[in-house]
Amino acid sequence: MIEKKFAGKVALITGAASGIGKATAVMLAEQGASLFLSDVNGVLLSQTGEELTATGANVVTKVFSVAEAEQCRAAVQEATDRYGRLDLLCNIAGFAKAKHLADITDIDWQTMMDVNLSGVFYMSQAAMPHLIESQGCIVNMASSAGLQGQAYNAMYCASKAGVVMLSKSMAMEFAKKGVRVNAVCPGAVATPLMMNFDLPHEADMDLISKLFPLMPAAEPEEVAAAVVYLGSPEARYITGIAMPIDGGQTCG
């Protein structure tokens, strides 16, 4: 019998109700991980939890917003109380919103930073002592938008560039303590986030070419496979990278 790569391991995934987070949960369950799944969307999260439990996976679900520091800390505590350990944190929750710079409100800006960037920080800080104990790792969902500027995407680009550098900084600080931290930088992925992505009114089409990859969009499973690889023992010597999976969007 082939041994499952995550047998006996525990993974906490944010944004697990949909898209890349859900695909990651499915793959980690197939590889034997026990899962603590979270999302702000309770309806879809329950569905994901039920689907995975029906396959025999160990699954706990928790509805909360990663923008709330106390809730992030409580979730990590609940996961480690429930399972007794934490081996892998996948910070995948996030959202996108394109706007002309002049139209970005203070609330738009703050919400984007709270969810896409601060959420990664809150979860990682709370999880780190447990990951040091288990010699585990973190995989953060950044974006090609964290690697290059994109017109009308200033908020999102800034938040995802923050995720890239937060990941690299944590990788440096914790390498000697045995915790790896990596970021994944997808381009276009066929999920609700991309399907609902609207360009702002009167967008200058000459400026937005960088939003589009050279190749058709990826499926969420293609990105989840990279998350699972980076979270696995096979990636033992990889830390501090920001891996583009973007159909050539950022290669030029």
Ligand SMILES: NC(=O)c1ccc[n+]([C@@H]2O[C@H](COP(=O)([O-])OP(=O)(O)OC[C@H]3O[C@@H](n4cnc5c(N)ncnc54)[C@H](O)[C@@H]3O)[C@@H](O)[C@H]2O)c1
């Ligand atoms: N789809 C793409 O083209 C693409 C490209 C690059 C990066 N990403 C990133 O991938 C990640 C996953 O997105 P996706 O494409 O799977 O989209 P998705 O909309 O299918 O999934 C995102 C999930 O995050 C959850 N979420 C949003 N705000 C939250 C909050 N405050 N607290 C907890 N959960 C919250 C949503 O409810 C949703 O279930 C995001 O961080 C996104 O920025 C997506």
